[in-house]
Amino acid sequence: MISRFTYFKPHNLNEAVQYLEKEENAFVLAGGTDLMILLRRNLINAEHILDIKALPEMDLFNFVDGAGLTIGASVVVNRVVDSEVVSAKYPALHQAAASLASFQLRNRATVVGNICNASPGADLPPALLVYDAVVNITGPQGTRQVPLNEFFTGVKRTVLQRGELVVSVQLPEPGAGDKSVYLRQARLRGHDLATVGIACRLKPDGKVAIGIGAVAPTPKRLFALEDKINERGISKETIEWAAQEIREHIHPITDVRSSAQYRLQIASVLLKRGLLSLIGKEE
Amino acid sequence: MDKECSMYKEHVESGKRKVTLSLTVNGRHVVRDVDPNMTLLHFLRDNLKLIGTKEACGEGECGACTIIMNGKAVTSCIILAVEAEGAQITTVEGLAKDGKLSILQEEFISQDALQCGFCTPGFLMSTRALLDNNPNPTDEEIIEALSGNLCRCTGYIPILKAVKRTIERERKESGF
Ligand SMILES: Cc1cc2nc3c(=O)[nH]c(=O)nc-3n(C[C@H](O)[C@H](O)[C@H](O)COP(=O)(O)OP(=O)(O)OC[C@H]3O[C@@H](n4cnc5c(N)ncnc54)[C@H](O)[C@@H]3O)c2cc1C
Ligand code: FES
Ligand code: FES
Numbered sequence: 088m089i090s091r092f093t094y095f096k097p098h099n100l101n102e103a104v105q106y107l108e109k110e111e112n113a114f115v116l117a118g119g120t121d122l123m124i125l126l127r128r129n130l131i132n133a134e135h136i137l138d139i140k141a142l143p144e145m146d147l148f149n150f151v152d153g154a155g156l157t158i159g160a161s162v163v164v165n166r167v168v169d170s171e172v173v174s175a176k177y178p179a180l181h182q183a184a185a186s187l188a189s190f191q192l193r194n195r196a197t198v199v200g201n202i203c204n205a206s207p208g209a210d211l212p213p214a215l216l217v218y219d220a221v222v223n224i225t226g227p228q229g230t231r232q233v234p235l236n237e238f239f240t241g242v243k244r245t246v247l248q249r250g251e252l253v254v255s256v257q258l259p260e261p262g263a264g265d266k267s268v269y270l271r272q273a274r275l276r277g278h279d280l281a282t283v284g285i286a287c288r289l290k291p292d293g294k295v296a297i298g299i300g301a302v303a304p305t306p307k308r309l310f311a312l313e314d315k316i317n318e319r320g321i322s323k324e325t326i327e328w329a330a331q332e333i334r335e336h337i338h339p340i341t342d343v344r345s346s347a348q349y350r351l352q353i354a355s356v357l358l359k360r361g362l363l364s365l366i367g368k369e370e
Numbered sequence: 371m372d373k374e375c376s377m378y379k380e381h382v383e384s385g386k387r388k389v390t391l392s393l394t395v396n397g398r399h400v401v402r403d404v405d406p407n408m409t410l411l412h413f414l415r416d417n418l419k420l421i422g423t424k425e426a427c428g429e430g431e432c433g434a435c436t437i438i439m440n441g442k443a444v445t446s447c448i449i450l451a452v453e454a455e456g457a458q459i460t461t462v463e464g465l466a467k468d469g470k471l472s473i474l475q476e477e478f479i480s481q482d483a484l485q486c487g488f489c490t491p492g493f494l495m496s497t498r499a500l501l502d503n504n505p506n507p508t509d510e511e512i513i514e515a516l517s518g519n520l521c522r523c524t525g526y527i528p529i530l531k532a533v534k535r536t537i538e539r540e541r542k543e544s545g546f
Contacts, residue, residue, distance in 0.1 A: 091384035189518025
């Protein structure tokens with residue numbers, strides 16, 4: 088590793104923010120499963136590394152009736168996979184977490200790191216998006232909350248400003264009877280990002296939410312498509328129609344993982360499969 | 371080619387102030403001054419001369435560098451040594467006791483679960499972490515726990531057999 092950096096692991100959030108604001112070329116380290124690759128390949132010039140794993144606020148992982156689920160920034164993906172409340176109330180998040188990387192990686196990789204890295208093809212954002220996740224940020228100007236839907240600004244870009252840290256991500260409580268599913272297509276399980284990843288949610292009032300990754304510069308909610316589906320009402324026929332209509336709502340690119348054409352096709356197949364499973368129908 | 375070579379170059383001293391690191395490796399308390407940019411893998415191999423832990427991809431993909439850190443299987447190539455402050459670490463060297471191989475190691479041998487052997491320390495450590503947390507895993511749970519370990523030689527079936535025989539023998543030994 089050519090990067091030459093100092094290492095700082097504060098126990099106090101204010102200290103962390105001050106450090107990030109003061110130092111040039113300072114990077115936040117959570118699980119390091121993205122950051123260490125960048126350092127190793129000398130793709131970033133890090134002079135300072137701030138390890139957030141000793142900050143008590145970052146370790147929060149709880150579900151409160153009415154308030155929902157809070158996942159602190161040092162909570163690793165395997166904790167989410169093992170959580171009974173996540174499996175019961177947020178199935179798409181459980182499935183997305185269980186599909187991320189390999190077992191060893193999930194022992195280190197954090198949920199918040201997956202968001203902050205802002206990869207278009209990351210697995211957790213589609214699932215977090217259908218639950219209207221909100222990102223809790225702290226920085227030199229105090230704290231602010233940003234809906235996850237507005238958090239990503241481009242490939243590997245977010246709204247985070249210098250000195251700002253994500254403390255946690257928060258998911259409102261779903262109502263009784265809420266259902267969801269996460270489906271992904273990849274070339275190799277455990278060793279590749281998704282070619283397309285899609286989360287579908289069916290709320291108790293019959294309305295759907297759809298989150299998708301790897302078909303745009305950022306993970307996104309397909310609000311316009313959701314509206315059209317909700318106008319028609321969810322049914323087998325609507326789903327058949329939506330599986331075609333989705334092609335008008337995404338604009339994937341061709342890259343090393345897949346052609347744009349294949350992504351369009353697989354998005355259509357996954358949407359159909361996902362929505363059908365939520366209404367208890369087979370293809 | 372140049373880029374390729376620099377990726378696999380041994381640790382380069384950063385010139386930054388060293389950090390005093392204190393941790394437990396295979397039951398032994400260790401205190402060393404380390405460079406902040408040294409990986410845990412290089413610390414184990416270069417500083418402690420525990421060369422059982424292997425580096426293959428160096429990027430979290432293959433599992434050759436798997437160790438147990440605070441009870442969890444992790445890939446030491448993408449962890450900084452300084453992150454292991456206060457940690458309890460077990461490497462493949464920690465499996466044999468008093469010069470006698472562990473049941474797990476014996477079964478890897480008896481089942482021909484290795485050929486070149488480069489992946490083996492990683493498989494052993496992923497398996498050990500699994501069985502420590504769950505002595506009676508299903509086939510699916512075994513496969514999941516080994517999902518981050520690649521083997522180019524064996525075709526995995528002998529590895530699965532070795533793990534299952536280990537489970538049997540460890541169960542008998544513990545009297546259940
Ligand atoms: C072999 C391999 C396979 C992988 N497979 C997958 C996969 O299948 N699916 C997938 O989605 N991802 C995958 N990844 C990517 C990675 O594991 C995930 O994105 C992971 O969730 C990142 O979390 P982390 O804690 O390791 O992040 P880190 O590497 O610590 O951080 C990631 C980025 O976010 C920033 N950051 C982290 N925490 C904060 C914070 N609290 N506030 C502000 N900024 C922060 C860091 O500065 C860095 O830029 C893979 C990576 C590897 C090496
Ligand atoms: S060498 Fe660490 S995962 Fe391959
Ligand atoms: S025995 Fe050669 S890679 Fe596994």
